Amino acid sequence: MSELITFCGAFAKQPVQYRKAVRVKRMLPGISKVETSLEEVFNKIPITNGMTLSFHHHLRNGDQVVNLVLATAAKLGIRDLNIALSSVFPVHAPLIDHVCNGVVTGLDTNYLSGPVAKAISQGLLPQPIIMRTHGGRARAIECGQLPIDVAFIAAPCADSYGNLNGVMGKNACGSLGYAFPDAEYADYVVAITDCLEEYPLAQISISQTRVDYVVTIDSIGDAKGIVSGTTQVTKDPVGLKIAQMAAQVIQATGLLQDGFSFQTGAGGVSLAVAHYVRKMMQAGNITGSFALGGITGYMVDMLNDGCFQRLLDVQGFDMAAVRSLAANINHREIGADCYANPFNSGCAVNQLDAVILGATEIDTSFNVNVTTGSDGIIMGGSGGHSDAAAGAKVTIIVTNLLRGRLPIIVEKVLTVTTPGESVDVVVTERGIAVNPRRSDLRQRLADAGITVMNIEDLKLMAERIAGKPEQIVLADKVVALVEYRDGTIIDVVKQISSAN
């Protein structure tokens, strides 16, 4: 592992290097890229012990590719693999057995949920995993800190010469954006598809020039798991109240005018913010510039209604987003580098006016945890959280003040995912707090008649209702390094203790 540098500010670290030089390839005329067996590809490359294999999460919890490739590795007796999988979902539970059997010994990811996350928290791996941001992963690949031997790209549709897209085929999932850096930088690129079209493909996301093999299999995924389960506007009255207040905050900032740019998540409350913002835009006859990030049918509707001129789509969340990406020229597919890499000549998050983000915990210094739950177990990770927070003019965290019996605002978060300096406003159902760094925003909110509280007072309010939870006990072993988008280490996750 290379030398670790501690986080010292959201924009403190400057790159002093050149990008990694990629392996130069050639393909002679007359050679076919198509293979019908993963084993054949493993043998041809060849894939050997200790390599880094990369994968992506555009098929989300419907992904079959990771499990198939690792089963092949296990069958061939390969060991000590490092897995660079952009997000880990419950469907990837077989990873645990592969670790236990020595097939896998390292994990590099931006987000984990489900059994693997729990097992990692319990100390599954001898070495800590690395948890990056979406932009940070692109940066690490381009800067040579995450060298990839073989990238396996699940391709809903491919042609016989390795052109790929995510909008055709029975398992169409939309944008392939998270695979773009891997396709460009991996030594070998293997496309795995269940929909092989004749060359050349009508719509191309990832081009033939870096794809070495195209493997055909029966199914790359389960369409039911591909569609995210949370792409509807919430009906929960508390969530709606928070969303309405967040939309009022956006309006009060003065940013909600022609040219407005916006990112929000696919969760029910985040989408509800979009719902209220949409109403405000329609009432004010406002045409925004673009919406960014993971795209849902709701954002597609906003594009079609004229609320935005473009969608910049790094990941689709439902079939409406897939169909729109295929058909609408104003719905653009972008890669993780363009989306959020801090070390290029400008990523899309830098162009954001406002972003709505969640939190499992937020502390009185506005640091946000979206990595670990109240029990200390990993239940997420930054994904694009830290990236969008750093880039946007106004970063708004929406969260319940109490979740179950737990106050969400604490003195110090268990794990810092996103630094407080990049968080501007916290909106809860019982009040709004503004980061003291943003006295300009505080004034604007006050001018608009919005009551602003100190975050300490919000914390006290929660504690008056629910009491102050005891600190959980953790073991000493570090199970994950939490890397900020610039490559510095912002925090670590420790193994949960059997004492809890």
Place this chain on the structure above:
Amino acid sequence: MKRLRRSMLFLPGNNPGMLQNGGIFAADSVILDLEDAVAPQEKDAARFLVAEALRSIDYGNSEKVVRINPLETFAERDIAVIAPSRPDVILIPKVQCSKDIEEISKMVSRYELLPGSIRLIALLETPQGIAQAHNIAGTGKRLSALALGAEDYTASLGATRSRYGEEIFFARMMVINAAAAASIQSIDTPFTDVDDIDGLQQDTVLAKKLGFKGKLVINPRQIDVIHEVFNPSNGEISWAVRVLEAIRQAEAEGSGVASLQGKMIDAPIVSRAEQIVHLARRLGLLKEGF
């Protein structure tokens, strides 16, 4: 000054999460419900939960109302536990006649800490209750409002509930008229399709037009729509301000008769304008100075 009751939000008395969050929606009143929302085997637990909620949860500016069970079931047991926790109001379901109010009032007197502090609202939801509306409205000092419960009422009639509410027009007018005659408020039945926001808006506009002062609410999502309807509109405020301005000017000029745009302003118009300005000021819709 009469309490503002544009929205009266039901919270299930056996749901700690809803009871805890009930104060954040800025309803004019919250109704902690021991009746329909609570299964018979849970009445006991809900009664104590609601009593505790009244003592410990901050409902902000919302009036604290408890809907007890009907007189013939658990009313006295409810009141015995609830009244010492000092609710602002007890909402009595299925009120049939003025005697019901008298009995409940006596029970409340037995258990309340501060004599006369707890007000009552009568929920009329039976044909007998509607027929007796005028007698009920004039019963006792505690009664602050009549409310209409149309679901049970129409079921008793054998009528079918509709989106436009033709079937409850008579009951609505009985409640409104009885309440007005007794100088208390009238509160409209809830709109039960929580996903039909347009329907809710139309139903509330109708309720306001008929004379209701507020509406029962079964989902917090309905509150904003209801407030928007019951709040005086900009046009109404502007009209009321001009009426009062004309009166003031006439008084200054020593004239006994004021007029606005050629129409004489008589006492009922002044009264209506004063009510609008008063409400607008309370809701912060009118700048100081008027």
